[in-house]
Amino acid sequence: xxxxxxxxxxxxxxxxxxxxxxxxxxxxxxxxxxxxxxxxxxxxxxxxxxxxxxxxxxxxxxxxxxxxxxxxxxxxxxxxxxxxxxxxxxxxxxxxxxxxxxxxxxxxxxxxxxxxxxxxxxxxxxxxxxxxxxxxxxxxxxxxxxxxxxxxxxxxxxxxxxxxxxxxxxxxxxxxxxxxxxxxxxxxxxxxxxxxxxxxxxxxxxxxxxxxxxxxxxxxxxxxxxxxxxxxxxxxxxxxxxxxxxxxxxx
Ligand SMILES: C[S@@+](CC[C@H](N)C(=O)[O-])C[C@H]1O[C@@H](n2cnc3c(N)ncnc32)[C@H](O)[C@@H]1O
Numbered sequence: 001x002x003x004x005x006x007x008x009x010x011x012x013x014x015x016x017x018x019x020x021x022x023x024x025x026x027x028x029x030x031x032x033x034x035x036x037x038x039x040x041x042x043x044x045x046x047x048x049x050x051x052x053x054x055x056x057x058x059x060x061x062x063x064x065x066x067x068x069x070x071x072x073x074x075x076x077x078x079x080x081x082x083x084x085x086x087x088x089x090x091x092x093x094x095x096x097x098x099x100x101x102x103x104x105x106x107x108x109x110x111x112x113x114x115x116x117x118x119x120x121x122x123x124x125x126x127x128x129x130x131x132x133x134x135x136x137x138x139x140x141x142x143x144x145x146x147x148x149x150x151x152x153x154x155x156x157x158x159x160x161x162x163x164x165x166x167x168x169x170x171x172x173x174x175x176x177x178x179x180x181x182x183x184x185x186x187x188x189x190x191x192x193x194x195x196x197x198x199x200x201x202x203x204x205x206x207x208x209x210x211x212x213x214x215x216x217x218x219x220x221x222x223x224x225x226x227x228x229x230x231x232x233x234x235x236x237x238x239x240x241x242x243x244x245x246x247x248x249x250x251x
């Protein structure tokens with residue numbers, strides 16, 4: 001997986017943090033002793049945990065050194081560890097909240113990983129996760145189209161499993177399980193901003209191995225491809241439709 005870039009990711013910090021706020025708002029815990037933010041990125045989602053649970057021990061986990069560097073600067077009072085969430089499960093018995101905003105979609109077969117995390121929680125503890133469910137959106141289909149046209153290796157994320165598959169796998173481990181979708185319509189200045197947004201996430205694996213010139217070619221073809229799908233609105237802006245899957249699993 002190519003390296004993440006915290007500065008590129010944070011260009012759309014407000015929009016990217018909104019689903020984390022919406023997810024946290026549904027966590028049914030008034031008191032938390034220990035919380036961990038999986039795939040914490042630059043610490044934007046970790047900061048929300050610190051604000052909501054000021055007396056909790058809050059830590060973050062990520063595989064990207066650049067993201068972790070940003071997170072440590074932002075929240076020096078928290079512990080941040082470099083690890084792979086594919087194999088991580090809680091070991092501290094007072095872990096009341098495992099939070100993962102926009103992270104597990106990068107782990108193929110993450111159903112197993114989610115089950116392992118929930119199984120390791122104490123009764124009443126919570127796993128709260130959100131994953132973009134946008135692989136069939138024009139923004140993502142266009143990446144595959146352009147890669148095929150230019151002979152660039154396909155680097156699409158796998159589609160998320162169906163809601164019923166999450167339900168069937170997790171419900172035997174849970175006292176309560178909520179799964180829902182929210183479709184955001186992010187207001188963007190233009191389609192170039194959509195390309196910028198995804199240069200911070202889904203376009204990275206496509207662009208990582210390309211020369212500067214090939215990368216420019218890919219991006220200009222990508223912009224041409226997505227333009228008809230994101231028409232200019234009354235105020236001159238465009239709407240980025242962005243479906244996301246949320247789940248709250250209470251052990
Ligand atoms: C889209 S960012 C989410 C950042 C932050 N949680 C937020 O709410 O905006 C995804 C993060 O997951 C991390 N990540 C991806 N795959 C991972 C893995 N297998 N193990 C640990 N972290 C991973 C990336 O390094 C990145 O920082």
